[in-house]
Amino acid sequence: MGKKRFNVTVDRTICKACGICVAFCPMSVFTTDHDDKAVVSAPERCTGCRQCELLCPDFCITVVQVEETADG
Amino acid sequence: MAEAKLLSGNDACVQGALAAGVRFFAGYPITPSTEIANAFARELPGRGGIFMQMEDEIASMGAIIGASCTGTKAVTATSGPGFSLMQENIGYAAVAEIPCVIINVMRYGPSTGLPTSPSQGDFMQTRWGPHGDHPVIVIAPYTAREAYRETGRAVNLSERYRVPVIVLMDEILGHLRERVEFRDEDLVQEINRKGPDPDSTFLPYEYTEDGVPPFANFGTGYRYHITGLIHDETGFPTNNPVEVDRIMRRVNEKIELHRRDIARTQFVEVDDADILVVAFGSVARSAHEAVRTLRQEGKAVGMVRPVTVWPFPDEDIRKAAAGKKAVIVPEMNLGQMVREVERVVAGTVPVHALNRIDGLLITPQEMRDLIEDIQ
């Protein structure tokens, strides 16, 4: 069994650039773009803690566990 | 029917409301309306209803609006100071179009005033108490018998037109115990608000031919939104000028649209009269008596009594006043309804105000004196 992997997405159209996800992701998965909106820069570091999902006031973030296939 | 009872005006209001299906009362004690709360406290629990003594009149008004949202016919009762506190939520009921009935047993004001003395000082407040243009119906009975029938009618009108209806009483009517003989015409029917049409999509503030949208009671499977913000037909807030104008015209105009059903005016010996008295509530009792005795003496005096005082019966007064020598408007205030009468007759007939603000009822003799002076 390998390490669990997660797909993190940000709906950029509704992101209000508040910076909460950037500040609270323990794995520094997010950075910001030129509009200060959140960008998923290092999804491979995500541990699936869902802190970002819980704290994003605009429900922009979804964290989905990636199904492992037999051959990885 | 022809059943005789000894009833005070306050008791009669309660009986009329119960007959119309009222099953929720929330209120806060205040003279001279307290007997209404007392009677509801006794009557409701045994009829599947709920009586609630709230922490103040603001809460009472809020609670009856909440109760009405579930489809329960709901009433509150108060007097001047409490009525003043209710205004914001009455405005809410008017714009959100929530049926409810407020019984205001007038006492002398402003402020604490003369708590046990009658007055008609709230006449204008019943129409214009809440801020902003809003619809309201106000009914002013003048006997216990009428208090029964008209409170029942108030409940029905509020259901039918989704509007707050105020029953305007005063201390004299509230406390006077009269022998009341109910006849068939006093029978109070139960009218329920119109519900959504199950075959079409529900629009909470739909524009319908009768100007009254269907009401979905909370908990019946229609999940929608009610707000005191100006809303469009979906019920959600809007500040689009076109939508705002449209809904606020409908909400206000629905009363005019149904004036024939809402209005009730009593005419007493009007046709051949040359002097006309326009009076409402307990003052109309004195006026009625003055007309009766003057007629016995051969004097041509008549009376018009608005039972529905708001919307004001413009046409009824205009027609009745046409060609008269004078119109007299006696009121227990410094002259409120007289302004409406003056507006309506628009200078075609002289209008005389007769005002008393010492906490006492205007007597028939005072009216006779003024009438004789004019003649």
Place this chain on the structure above:
Amino acid sequence: MGELHEKYLRMNKMPHIWCAGCGNGIIMGAFITAIDRLGYDKDEVAAVSGIGCSGRITGYLDFNTIHTTHGRALAFATGIKLTKPRLKVFVFMGDGDAVAIGGNHLIHACRRNLDMTAVIFNNHIYGMTGGQFSPTTFKNKSATTAPYGTTDPDFDIAQLCIGAGATYVARGTSYHARLLTDLIVKGAEHPGFSVIEVITHCPVNFGRRNNFESPAQMLLWQKEHGVAARKAKAMPLEDMEGKFTIGELYRSTEIPEYLEEYGRVIQAANEEKQP
């Protein structure tokens, strides 16, 4: 947005009007998670709110919703619950809404113990009207009506409710979103009047004026100042200076629920009717 949002929110009203980083959205998320866990049928839930930024929540929730007048949400809710007890009634209020203009209604709702759940968004400020101080603003803070700093002592909402007789009182924060969901679930399941005070943040009208550089900093403040009630008990008093307890603070099942008690009134009235 995920399935949960699609199930419980009026998606055509999204995005919501709250400012960037406002705690209200986090609380709304925690709330719908709680509803999902409770398994309530959406038609059987009534959500009632007052006036303020917080009060706007009812526009977004896909239940029977009513946005009432400032301070009076509990009065409206009382009428709803009493006449349709089957409905699960949730009442949303701001701090000004609940303990300034609506303070009287709050204490009496606590005293009556009618089975409803109040969620109070305590952002320590009047958000909607632009940052005037509220009864929960701490001393020496800046507000538009306190340009020289606030002087009024502040209310502790949870303690106020316990004192007034509420039978379930908890305090959460928008930072501790999982805990908040738990507390709402427990409050809803409690048979009686429950209050969940939520310490939250208004970055625009409180934060900017009071040296918080970002919404994240305000959440961090909650994280650092909220102490689990159980842990706080074991702490020396001086260590709690400036901090607040979070979690379940009070629960009692000794006081009967209001409608249960009202059943006795109905019974007595019915007995009197018998010949």
